[in-house]
Amino acid sequence: MPFDIAQVRSEFPALAEGVAHFDGPGGSQVPRAVGQAVAETLCSGIANRGAVTAAERRAEAVVTGARAAVADLLGCRPAGVVFARSMTQATYDMARALAKGWSGGDEVVVTRLDHDANIRPWVAAAEAAGATVRWADFDPGTGRLTVDDVAAVLSPRTRLVAVTAASNLLGTRPDIPAVAAAAHAVGALVYVDGVHLTPHAPVSMADLGADFYACSPYKFFGPHHGVLAAAPELLETVHPDKLQPSTDAVPERFELGTLPYELLAGTTAAVDFAAALGGSRDGSRRTRLLDSMRQVETYEAELFARLLDGLAAIGAVTLHGSPGDRTPTALFSVAGRSPQEVYEHLAALGVNAPAGSFYAIEPARRIGLGAAGAVRAGISPYNTTDDVDRLLAGVASAAR
Structure with missing residues (x-):
């Protein structure tokens, strides 16, 4: 078609x-459908999530629906989808949480090709933990970052590799599966900035080899907020700072405060719109x-x-x-x-x-x-x- x-x-x-x-x-x-979903949610009876009142159940349905939609978009599980104010905030929060397990001698790899939202959070977290930041460079003539560029700065002490799936400046796409394989070979986690890739290509976290994948719905027809996805089992091992009475369940332990239900409804509508682009x-x-x-x-x-x-x-x-x-x-x-x-x-x-x-x-x-x-x-x-x-x-x- x-x-x-x-x-x-x-x-x-x-x-x-x-x-x-x-x-x-x-x-x-x-698209019109996204604006309508946002407006309808804002104007409906809604409350904090729960199962007693219709307003509570409506909020619960909005959240679970948005997790399912994003999971379909990224090829992951709904229980591993975390919502945040922005991709930048999600990355800072995860960097701080992961850095609790780092110490002197540990290393974190960032790349010169990345948006600063996938660099500065890791640099700051590494500095706070006493870990070392190692930089993977790219060819300035072609704008290409190769697996060899990343492998050159890996070591047995590498704890995490932060890398973009597509440069928001140049558009170039590193071979993320190869980078992930090299990082995993030394026992490192892989945090992929998918903000610029997600609007332009099919995404499968499993095929990419990403342990974490971050993106922004407003880049693919949706509202302004951020998404972070990971395997629920991996999220269970990470313990962010949170309020004492808030749940420790995954993925909610990473979502600080009441979620913006209207934005999540808009995100579901955006994913549904994307799914209909092919006409099937x-x-x-x-x-x-x-x-x-x-x-x-x-x-x-x-x-x-x-x-x-x-x-x-x-x-x-x-x-x-x-x-x-x-x-x-x-x-x-x-x-x-x-x-x-x-x-x-x-x-x-x-x-x-x-x-x-x-x-x-x-x-x-x-x-x-x-x-x-x-x-x-x-x-x-x-x-x-x-x-x-x-x-x-x-x-x-x-x-x-």
Whole structure:
């Protein structure tokens, strides 16, 4: 069944404004069904979770429904899905909890390719525990991080490897299964930042070899909060700081305070929307998600090829990173124009492609861009060839 882009776009009220959105890597636009789920939950009778009143039961159903939806999306078990205010908060909380078991001589590996949310929490936790931080570097010319780059800094004292599944700056995708195998061979845990991968590809935690997988629903059509997934048995071994009367059950022991029920309802709606992108109504939600995300990959790859070819044809444009296994994310500079100037020029034309380092400060520095970064254009499932051509025309006019 062909990817029905007209039907997809009809589900996004924001697209009626006429803007071509290439800012999906910072947060996607939201389909109508997600907004409705959030509003309906906020406006319904709801209370703290329980089994006595209808309001309590409604809250319980929202939470269990959201855990099941995320489990289908990531290929994990609902009992291992933790909700947090953001991916950054979830990672800081888990880093502090895991660091309770670290001591002097232990080592933690982070990479120069990662968003700072998968670097600084581990650096801070290691420093507090007296552990050593070891850095895996990547090739600044290609933007590629290889398993050899990571293996070079592993040792029998490595306790955890934090690595991105896809760079939010360059789009490049490390071979996570190979990295995970190398880390597991020395007895280390693997914490995968899946924020930038999840909107663009089918995800299976088991296939990736991830012990922990963190992502953000607002990058895949949902509300603003964070998700952390792991095997329930692994979560049982981790003991975060928590309030004395709060439950010690997994996964609730990691969720501090009352959950935002309306956001969880919106997340379930976002996952259901993603499962319907492929047009199939047959099979389990997990089966439909895998089919939909494969179609999304194919559709986005076609648009991305058009975008890359068009940018390469503009003489003043420098593309950062190399083609290959990457998400549909282009990072580019225009000679004689600052990234901010290009961003503002495009915005005036109704094309949203922001500029900066996008909190991926380490890779931005490594490829010589610094904090100013460059212009980033990310393809989303609601983009069209017309959107791409508008962006290319805007960049060409900025380059004159």
